Amino acid sequence: MSVPEICVHDVELPGRGVTLRVHEAGDPANPTVVLSHGFPELAHSWRHQLPALAAAGYHVLAPDQRGYGHSSAPTDVAAYGIRELTGDLLALVDRAGKEQAVFVGHDWGALIVWEVARLFPERVRSVVGVSVPFVQWPAPPTQLMRMVYTDRFFYILYFQQVGPAERELEADPRRTMSQVLYGASGAAMVGREMPTELPPMEGTGFLDVMGTVAPELPFTGPEGAWLTADDLDVYTQEFTNSGYFGPVSYYRNLDANYEVVKDLGPERLTMPAAFITGALDGVNLMDPTGIERMQTLLPDFRGATIIPGAGHWVQQETPAAFNAALLAHLATL
Secondary structure: OOOOOOEEEEEEEOOOOEEEEEEEEOOOOOOEEEEEOOOOOOHHHHOOHHHHHHHOOOEEEEEEOOOOOOOOOOOOHHHHOHHHHHHHHHHHHHHOOOOOEEEEEEOHHHHHHHHHHHHOHHHEEEEEEEOOOOOOOOOOHHHHHHHHHOOEOOHHHHOOOOOHHHHHHHOOHHHHHHHHHHHOOHHHHOOOOOOOOOOEOOOOOOHHHOOOOOOOOOEEEOOEEEEOHHHHHHHHHHHHHHOOHHHHHOHHHHHHHHHHHOOOOHHHOOOOEEEEEEOOOHHHHHOOOHHHHHHHHOOOEEEEEEEOOOOOOHHHHOHHHHHHHHHHHHOOO
C-alpha cells in the first residue's frame, strides 16, 4: 500500500493579510481534519499524522501558523491574538469548501482549537486537545501567574517583554531547538518532579530551565528514534528564517485573549471532545487536574488517552500510539 503524498504549498488567506505554508494530504472531498502545532514547532511536527489520516480517509491540513517558518510573520504583537489565530484556521476550512472540520491542536495549538470550539462551535465537528487541556481562566492569566510566581522564574512571564526571549532563542536556533525538544521529551522527564524552589526571574532564561544539554541524535523514545538530524535541520532552518518574535508573541496575547472569551462558558463546546497526552508530559505536573476538569465541564467529553513513556512531543515521540488514539476517536464521530 503506497504512502499518501503530502503536498506543501503557500496559501494566501483572502482578507486576512497573511499567507500560510500548508502541508496537505488526502482527498479534498473527504472529511477535513486541521492539525494545529504548538511552540516551538511547525507543521513538520505532524509528519507522522498526515499520511496516516489521509490513508484512513481524511483530508488533512497542517499549516505552519503565522509567525512560523515561511508563513507570514506580522511585526505587531496584537496580530497573534486569538481572533487572528482561530480566523486563520477557519479560513483554511473555508478555502476547502467545508462548513465543518475536526480540529486537533498540540500545546499552543490546543489553546487555539479549544477557542475555535468555544467561539465558533457550529464550525467544529470535533475538537481534540493534545498536551494542553481546556482552561476556563477565572482572571487574566498573567495576573494569576504573577500572584503564584512573584519574583521567581516562569517562562510565560519571561516571554511577556519583547526582546529578551528573542535574543536568547535566536542566538543559536539549532541549540535552542535541540535543547527544547529534548528537554520536554519523555526521556528527559523520567523521574523529574516539580522543583521545590524556582530560580529568580532576574538573570534566568528559558533555556536555563530546560534541563541538561541534549544527547547525540537521534533522540529515542518508546517507539524508537523520534528526532533525527534531518528533523532537527528542518526546525533549525525554519526558525533561522522566522526568528522567534511571532511564536513568543502568542504568549503576549494571553490576557487579551481572556477578554475575548471570558463570558463564553464551556457549555458552548457541545461537539465531541477528546484529549491525548504523554504520561511524562511536564504539563501534567503543572496542571494535574486537567482531565478531571474536562470530564466535569465539557458536555460531550469522550475521554483521555495517556500514552506511557511519552513526553510533551507525544505525536512525534510515539506516533503509532498517538495515531491509534486519534483514529479511534475519529471513528466514533
